[in-house]
Amino acid sequence: MNATTDRPIDRWFTSxxxxxxxxxxxLIHVVCVPAILWSVVALLWCLPxxxxxxxxxxxxxxxxxxxWMFYYRASRPLGFGMLATFVLMGFLTRWLYDNLGQIGLLRVAIAVFIVxxxxxxxxxxxxGKKPSFLTDLTYLLIGPAWVLAKLYRKLGWRY
Structure with a gap:
């Protein structure tokens, strides 16, 4: 193996x-993947x-x-980044829940999820290619980390 595929996370990202x-x-993924991640958090927030x-x-x-445990095991720097992401999403979701109520949050989450x-x-x-998760559902977890890794590379941070 070479240096770019030594870790499982690198193999996931390459694929x-x-x-x-x-x-x-x-670009669409950079916008939509975090939106989907947040909408899933919000939908779960609405479960009784x-x-x-x-x-x-x-x-x-x-x-x-x-x-977060999955991300942290795959890469500590990405794990910490995803922890920060989840904390921010949790605060946003709580704020929306407090201000819109459960039904309002549910409506926003469904709309964001669909769009x-x-x-x-x-x-x-x-x-011209099918989404990765159609071959392996793990890619539903890889997508958010892939977007975060793009940000890390742009900032010159290692993951």
Missing amino acids: YSGDHRNETNQ VPTGLFVPGTWAALAMFAA AWIGQFIGHKIE
């Missing part, structure tokens, strides 16, 4: 990048929890923690 070479598709045992957002917090997925499929139509 994922192969389906995302078109600049327009990449047993009264008195848990607080709103418990399911979202558990999912974010599980995803962002439409964007993703338009990007893949432009690219």
Whole structure:
């Protein structure tokens, strides 16, 4: 193996990048992947929890923690970046929940989810390749880390 594919995360990114070479598709992903990630967090936030045992957002917090563990094991720098991302998404989601209520948050999350997925499929139509997650669902987790890794490279940070 060479230096660029020694770690599993590098192999995931190499494979994922192969389906995302078109600049327009990449730009669409930079916008839509975080939007989809947030919308999933928000949708999970809206799931009911047993009264008195848990607080709103418990399911979202558990999912974010599980995803964060995946990212942290793959790359500590990316893990810390995704932790910051999840914390910001959690604060945003809590603020929207407090200001819009559960139904308002649910409506916004559904709208963002639908529009962002439409964007993703338009990007893949432009690219001429099917979305990576259709071959392996793990790519649903790789996409957000891939976008963050693009930011890290732009800033000159190692991941």
